[in-house]
Amino acid sequence: GLGAGAHSFVDGVRWWNERDWARYRSRVMGTGSARTGDERPDGGAGALERAWLMLRTDAGVAPGELSPGQRELLGQWLRQGWAVAAGERVRLTPEGWLLLDRLAVELDAAA
Secondary structure, eight states: OOSTTOEEEETTEEEEEOSSHHHHHHHHHHHSOOEEEEEOOOHHHHHHHHHHHHHHSTTOBOGGGSOHHHHHHHHHHHHHTSEEEETTEEEEOHHHHTTHHHHHHHHHHTO
16 A cells, blocks of 8 residues: 555555654655554454455456355345446445445355
8 A cells, every 4th residue: 555544465464554644754754664564364354354355346256256155145236236247257336335344244254
């Protein structure tokens, strides 16, 4: 992530930048990095994070990579207008984006 308060997630590690603009700028100018913390979500937290991140992207999710229960849930979202099929993937509609946090929890629970 780029900017004050930005978060990144790569190879199972999440990290974040300083939130305060003046401290952010000072850290970048002094050390070249504004990173102030990191963590490695695992277990249930890691699975929920992956579900949330997949739904959050324009690429969406690949049903073939999901469990049968998760694929059934995607079908419900398609019927309710919360998601659309885009080639081999399913992504959220604007209505689905408004429910993103709830849908991520549902997708994780259906695994």
